[in-house]
Amino acid sequence: MSTPRFYVTTAIAYPNGRPHMGHAYEAIATDVIARFKRLDGFDVRFLTGTDEHGLKIDQAARAAGKAPKAYVDEMVAPFQALDDALGISYSRFIRTTDADHKALVQALWQRMAANGDLYLGRYEGWYSVRDEAYYDEAELVTGEDGAKLSPQGTPVEWTVEESWFFRLSRYQQPLLDLYDSQPGFIQPTSRFNEMRAFVAGGLSDLSVSRTSFSWGIKVPGDERHVMYVWLDALANYLTGAGGLDGEWWPADLHVVGKDVVRFHTVYWPAFLMSAGVALPKAVFGHGFLLNRGEKMSKSLGNVVDPAEMATRFGVDRLRWFLCREVAFGDDGSYSDEAIVERTNADLANGIGNLAQRSLSMVAKNLNGMMPQRGEPGETEVRLKEAFLAGTDAYFAAMNGLALHKALDALMGMVTAANGYFAENAPWALAKTDTARMAEVLAATLDATRRIVLLAQPFIPDSTNRLLDQLGVAADARDFSALNSPVEAGLELPSPAGVFPRITIEA
RNA sequence: GGCAGCGUAGCUCAGUUGGUGAGAGCGCCGGAUUCAUAACCCGGAGGUCGGCAGUUCAAAUCUGCCCGCUGCUACCA
Numbered sequence: 158m159s160t161p162r163f164y165v166t167t168a169i170a171y172p173n174g175r176p177h178m179g180h181a182y183e184a185i186a187t188d189v190i191a192r193f194k195r196l197d198g199f200d201v202r203f204l205t206g207t208d209e210h211g212l213k214i215d216q217a218a219r220a221a222g223k224a225p226k227a228y229v230d231e232m233v234a235p236f237q238a239l240d241d242a243l244g245i246s247y248s249r250f251i252r253t254t255d256a257d258h259k260a261l262v263q264a265l266w267q268r269m270a271a272n273g274d275l276y277l278g279r280y281e282g283w284y285s286v287r288d289e290a291y292y293d294e295a296e297l298v299t300g301e302d303g304a305k306l307s308p309q310g311t312p313v314e315w316t317v318e319e320s321w322f323f324r325l326s327r328y329q330q331p332l333l334d335l336y337d338s339q340p341g342f343i344q345p346t347s348r349f350n351e352m353r354a355f356v357a358g359g360l361s362d363l364s365v366s367r368t369s370f371s372w373g374i375k376v377p378g379d380e381r382h383v384m385y386v387w388l389d390a391l392a393n394y395l396t397g398a399g400g401l402d403g404e405w406w407p408a409d410l411h412v413v414g415k416d417v418v419r420f421h422t423v424y425w426p427a428f429l430m431s432a433g434v435a436l437p438k439a440v441f442g443h444g445f446l447l448n449r450g451e452k453m454s455k456s457l458g459n460v461v462d463p464a465e466m467a468t469r470f471g472v473d474r475l476r477w478f479l480c481r482e483v484a485f486g487d488d489g490s491y492s493d494e495a496i497v498e499r500t501n502a503d504l505a506n507g508i509g510n511l512a513q514r515s516l517s518m519v520a521k522n523l524n525g526m527m528p529q530r531g532e533p534g535e536t537e538v539r540l541k542e543a544f545l546a547g548t549d550a551y552f553a554a555m556n557g558l559a560l561h562k563a564l565d566a567l568m569g570m571v572t573a574a575n576g577y578f579a580e581n582a583p584w585a586l587a588k589t590d591t592a593r594m595a596e597v598l599a600a601t602l603d604a605t606r607r608i609v610l611l612a613q614p615f616i617p618d619s620t621n622r623l624l625d626q627l628g629v630a631a632d633a634r635d636f637s638a639l640n641s642p643v644e645a646g647l648e649l650p651s652p653a654g655v656f657p658r659i660t661i662e663a
Numbered sequence: 664g665g666c667a668g669c670g671u672a673g674c675u676c677a678g679u680u681g682g683u684g685a686g687a688g689c690g691c692c693g694g695a696u697u698c699a700u701a702a703c704c705c706g707g708a709g710g711u712c713g714g715c716a717g718u719u720c721a722a723a724u725c726u727g728c729c730c731g732c733u734g735c736u737a738c739c740a
Contacts, residue, residue: 351667518699654700656700
């Protein structure tokens with residue numbers, strides 16, 4: 158039997174500025190999914206990276222007095238560094254300036270052209286020379302003298318530019334059929350409904366090339382044009398899969414921000430249908446993170462650097478908070494206080510304390526030797542039942558991408574384990590019945606082991622250290638080992654707290 | 664403007680097809696305890712379930728209207 162595969166991606170980031178919390182959030186959430194799948198026995202490919210072409214980069218590079226490629230080389234570094242700092246277990250960090258990607262996009266274009274879906278036309282719109290950008294009528298503002306101005310207040314003029322078009326209109330019905338036959342294609346449901354309504358409302362053909370700038374991938378056979386950045390960008394998922402007929406395609410899941418759901422669930426499948434390439438199985442649109450309930454913006458001065466946050470709180474605390482406190486798919490809010498409160502409650506008081514209180518008793522009373530479990534009594538049976546239910550809930554939530562619910566289930570198991578411990582009071586048994594004490598400690602340690610195993614996707618570094626302390630062998634840490642307790646008699650290292658409580662400096 | 668969704672304890676939220684006295688976690692208060700990271704365990708604290716009206720023997724859960732918020736979409740030109 159071959160190992161099942163799972164190919165998951167984040168959207169690729171546009172590096173015209175510093176990475177922000179949104180990038181960190183998407184990378185972390187997707188990493189959690191990737192790690193979960195690996196632990197669950199899948200062969201996982203995890204793609205993330207940067208989207209480096211387009212007008213904005215071109216302009217920014219010019220403003221910086223640099224060649225576009227030199228400019229993006231500089232700008233991309235912090236994105237990859239952030240991923241590395243956050244423990245993102247990507248298989249490849251793809252850049253749309255990579256050679257194999259350029260070749261793939263051109264091949265994709267040719268397939269779409271061969272299918273008769275690309276034609277030369279004219280793109281008309283309000284164009285600002287100063288911004289080098291087209292604006293929709295609705296975006297324009299009216300100046301004092303009644304003249305039309307761009308949102309930046311620059312003059313615009315009605316401009317006609319030659320452009321290649323994609324026959325998106327041809328794919329309205331196929332897309333509706335896709336949605337109806339595969340409701341899970343767009344998640345969560347609210348996004349599904351929005352996109353279905355959008356497509357049902359009619360689709361116009363899409364301009365997919367530009368002649369007004371050159372920083373992009375050339376249109377095959379018509380080098381005056383560069384391709385529309387979204388066609389270029391979306392195709393990264395194919396490049397990362399190994400090509401048009403790549404071994405990893407189709408993707409099992411694209412994790413993207415809610416603002417780009419349309420590109421991924423309308424344009425992307427239409428492009429693929431046109432090229433005769435299989436479609437991804439699902440697109441999940443996550444929400445945005447708000448700083449104390451407010452949108453992050455430079456003018457509000459509330460933009461935070463995720464790398465700085467990770468340094469200040471610890472990577473695992475940040476990962477835990479984002480997955481636990483924010484319902485995956487909804488917008489979420491964060492603040493220093495909320496992070497401290499949440500992680501102290503769950504990690505320090507919860508998982509960390511559970512491990513520490515049981516391990517320290519083993520160290521002090523049993524010479525650090527893993528005790529033997531006894532015949533299960535009533536409290537052991539209750540503990541086991543709670544863990545079976547909790548584990549089921551955890552897996553159901555994870556497989557449904559309800560990351561926050563999975564952690565809720567996990568914390569329920571922590572509560573059950575702490576309850577079991579308090580109920581049996583091994584510290585009292587130490588004076589009256591050391592054999593029973595050893596059994597209680599053994600049961601608690603195994604409960605802790607299960608909790609920590611399941612917590613691995615979320616807090617990989619901390620759980621590794623905890624599993625070391627719990628005597629769990631390196632090859633007994635995936636989910637197939639859930640029911641394999643540590644052998645009695647094993648000598649455990651002396652315990653050390655993994656999640657010290659933290660306080661906010663006033 | 665149209666479509667969709669939301670508004671439940673201080674905070675974040677659960678609440679199947681209407682029916683045990685409205686829930687969980689965190690925070691807070693009290694108790695107990697001392698193995699542990701002033702942690703854990705137990706108990707409590709009472710929120711007009713956005714507002715008004717209606718349907719019903721019975722509504723947080725159905726209907727209408729209103730207020731507030733969000734998303735998608737359209738338009739005013």
